[in-house]
Amino acid sequence: MTEPGGSDSVSGNSFHGPTAFQAGDHNTQSIHHHTTHITPAATGAADPLDAVADELARVVGAQWQEEAGLRRLLEPTPLPVRWRVSERKVAGRVGGATAEGAARARFVPLPGLGPTTRGQLRDGGGLPELHAVYGGLASGRLLVVGPPAAGKTAAVVLLLLDALAHRAARIAPADRSRVPVPVLLSLDGWNPGEDTATDWAADRLTRAYTLFHGRGGRARARQLLEQGRISLFLDGLDEVTGRLRGAMVSALETAPFRLVLVSRAREAVLTAKKARLGGALAVEIQPVGAADAAGYLLNRLPSTPSPAWRELAGRLVAETGPLAAALAGPLAIALLRDVYGDDDPVDELLDTARFPTPSAVENHLLDHAVAAAYTRRPGHPRPRYSARTAERTLRYVAARLTREGTRDLRWWHIPGWTGHRPRLIAVWTVCTVVCGTPGVLMARSLDPSLLVVVLGALAAIGGGYEISRRVAELNVAQPLSSAGRRDIFTRRTILSGVGQWLLVGTMLDLLVPLLSDPAPPWWLWYLVTLPLGFSEVLVTGRGYEIVSGAPVLSLGSGRRYDKVRESYVRPSVVDTRSVGPLEVWRHHIGLRLFLGLLTGFALALYIGPILAWTRSPLLGAMFGLTAFVWTGATSCLAGNLAVATSLTAVQLHHEEGTPVRLVHFLEDARRRNLLRATGPVYQFRHARLQERLARDR
Template sequence: MINNFFRPAVVLNGQGSHAEIHYTSVTITESGLDEAANQLADAVAGHWNREAGSRRLLKSQVPVHWRVSRHRLTTRVAAATAERGSPRFPPLPGLAPVTEESLRAGGSLADLHRVYGGLASGRVMIVGPAAAGKTSAAVVLLRAALEHRAEPASMPYRSGIPVPVLVTLDGWAPDDAKRDVVDWAVERLSSMHKGHRYLRPLLDTGRIALFVDGFDEVGEEVRALAVAALESAPFRVVLISRTEEAAHTAERELPAGAVALELDPVRPADAAEYLLDSLDDPAPAAWQKLVRQLLEEPDSAVARALADPLTVSLLAEVYAPHGPVEEVLGLADADAIRDHLLDHAVAAAYTRKPRPRGCRPYAPETAERTLRYLATRLTEEDTTVLCWWRIPSWPGQRSRAWFTGTAVTVVYLTVVVLALTAWIGPLWAAGAALMGWTLGTVDAGIRMSRLHHEQQLTSAGWRDVLPVLAVLGGLFDWIVVSGVAWFGLRFAGYPQNLLWCCLLGLPFGFGGMLMRGRAADLVARTIVAPFPLARRAREWIPELETATRVLGPRDVWRHHTRMLFPLGLLAGGAVGLYAGVLAATSNGAGFGLALGVAVGIGHALMAGVLSNAAIATALTGVQLSVREGTPLRLMAFLDDAHRRGLLRASGPAYEFRHVRLQERLARRPQ
């Protein structure tokens, strides 16, 4: 069977702050879609297995139960199960249809997959109060869905089992009439899953199920419009939200056919069993006293505090197995216990023995000081998303820009003067350096002002930046320019050696190759890209299919340091080569070499250093280390905090383990 679809090609604008989606017709076989879905499933499973480990979801979990919400978030359960009508989505292979009776009975987290795969409406909401474990429940459900899809028994029916992907609702533009929910999903997934070509056809055929987190973190107007749009989505949808925000949205726009599953408070017996599993047998006397109070006094401060999974897990992490848990017993109320555990969460993570694999020996005081600073900045910006590429816009942007610009200028002026003094004299060399510095300062200001914008991963690898057709196009430009230069100079009466003409055309060929690939922004505003139409040529090159992977913060960091940085230096070298060959043609090889070095160094500093968000973030880390006492290598610290479970990866950005931890760190006195 053959299907005709439109392949999305997401092209970032010059500032990287939003994406434009262009569609070209593509024919895909049914087996091709199945293979694409399998590749996506492998990438998603690998990512969430690692992330589940950092969130401590691979071992024992705090037992959580759910029931159908009583907050008028569900229209009619009978309609959602379609027991008397036609189902919108058939049950997934290997699962039975969900009945109203089984829904009313409730269940544990292990039962969520049964509801997700057997609900006829294909619309599930996971709701609950703050710290109820909603996102953890969604991750457990997602991994269960992936495991079900990977079972050998599901092999013959795998094409009918969608790949679950977890996204957040940020970037939603419901007032844009040109974009429907599938357009938004394609754009959102394209920024998180690189190397995948068939996102739109996979969504259109229901081979992807969308898990939407952060529903409660956007405005009420956006939530209502998003609910209306998601009702028509041709794929299964799982929404994750706090109960209060979901109830407010339901007053305006009730999700048709959706069943809201509300997470119950942790039962005292379940909390006691979880805590005892983390202790030695027999448990220390203080722990026995705490467990006894938890079970026998349901109105005590301990019992009320341990009603959510976050507090239960924090108690085990901070004090188990031999910590002074009696400190908790002396606190007056539930809020005091929660705050006390949050205050000790960072120290516990950095003093835990043995240290998690791959973690660095940071001092607890340094870690807490750094995380407190980050939490304060995020709270001031009214966000929970920590995008490392936005950190350079935080502290003293002007002073750092001045320092960086001055350092670059000193290097540039020194190179120019040393390279050109022997050929044109110190006065002319200083004048040329001053003119270059004036023009370069304007360009540097423009480039550095763009660093605080959204920086997405713009390619899937070197083969994507320089695909075969782009290389062939650059080779064609090189031959044409070299030939035209050779014939043109001979016709004008200034015949030159063919080798010189080939060197003259080399920067044009290199620039054309970059412009036809995925690196056009690196050579923008430089003479290495003299053909405006070359940028349009990228849209005609077939999109390269590379290994699918889910992007994390480290992937975007490596993209800037290992790809964009050397490409920027190469672009500067091409400009220097162009200027050097021109100068050598009329003034000799020595002067051409000197001028080429002077010009090339300047453009390499602009394209490779001042335009690179990773370098700006590294310099910001130095500045913060001096001013705030944070670690010198800030990105390495963020990765370490993620390994210790204090931060979690949300696509290419970080978030605090829970918004409560962020709020508590931001409020604590410094």
């Protein structure tokens, strides 16, 4: 293993608590609930990091086992992965990667594996050989390249699962700490000019896995990286701009952990002209052989396939042509399997008049991919959406992303997809009626004159407009930022809030009797000052945005918030899981609504009891209700990206015919292998699918 390296400083990081589904465009995607005690005593490990690494391996394995299942990489029999050392000018000499001769190896072979030699690399191989290269490469730098739709990411996912299986079952437990845990991340969003590779990776791990939330979570992630106990599988190099690609490659040269870097071959060649990953070995994924493709397709069919399938398989092996060329890539093979059933006329693809080129075959399969995904299959539940609705929605989404020049579907950018005026009017109307009515009734009870009632109504209209205006501001793309309840209600913030509450309550209890006679009872002061303690908790923690704009409670909000706060006290029990887009959206909906309503209740409690004591219980109750609905609406709606996304989804349903529950539809499309997810971001399963769906919009 390498010596620990990198800076010990923490820069540009915001801590995210155990339920914080924050920010960052590329967290991991599946969610697996498991409650684990991360303590040396519980595991018998001498080093606390051993338990953390083992738990990370469990979560990563569950995550990518599920994802591989969704992508159908494991069943029936996987397509074989073939690779050879690339002859493209994307890396240095092979000897620099294997360190044969006098060169000094940067990484020793993993337990159970031998050093990688030139002889091993000469003939290439399959997945077992690729894992042997990954674990025995002296430089610890592996570059996986290939043309579009060659199956690079699929190969890397299977390599990751092989690496986890080797760590779990093929070596002695005493040697397990010397085998790094492979973690697959996307490179998009990293700026090497601001963060080192270790800083960026540690930050991404804290966002991706709740295992690294809590006290010292980021520090644990950083330790694992610096000690080489995590290996990074980095995808998406070809999807960032050319200048950033070169900077990333240069920054990764000094990373203290093993690397597997994935890129399309063309972009890898262009990047190598500016910067090369020192010591990297470049392997290229080979086209799928005709016999392998035919065998893979026939494995899912009955023992006696239909004549159409038999003819296709036979012609595929015996002849060359557009179909054979198209099925040299895993994408087309997977689409063919999805689109055509056991008794469908699959032999129509052999008609070279209809399908004269490989692109024509692939386009035909892409055109039917959505309908096939939403066709009911025996033994499976009925699709929640019709094929027509699904295709209309995905075409709209694809066209929108294509116009924006991106592959990333960030759900918090959806409010910018359509005009905000209908949402502004709807929120304005609802808030004016629902929130304004209690206030008008309260004003009328104080003074029944027409002027007071009119002023109350105008105030309601103005308040409703202000809330709707703040919701409409989210029409402009916003950064995704949030916090979990344990980031807000920490021991430090709670103690600060209790101290504020007791101090103000005691001062009022002592001073008011000196100035007023008769004075309210002592317990009333402690009751009405509870909201100040609650406000102090939000202001000193990460909840200051919740009270932003709330009268009295928002004073000083955010002034004392430390953006890099790693010393929060957390329980020793961690709910270990990985985080995906739907979970991020639900978090924003649930936590923000809960805290918004709690803020409204706090303001109602602040003045309502005093009015009830000094004037009348009815007046106090009416004021409390008015304060609750207005402050609750402001805190729940203004700045809540998830609510803005939901409102936009309703608007898009009427304008474009998309589902009302748009985020749930996107998750359903992911589970049907039309989309994939990296953290809170969705993408189409392949760029060609997005391009094809967007062509008619």
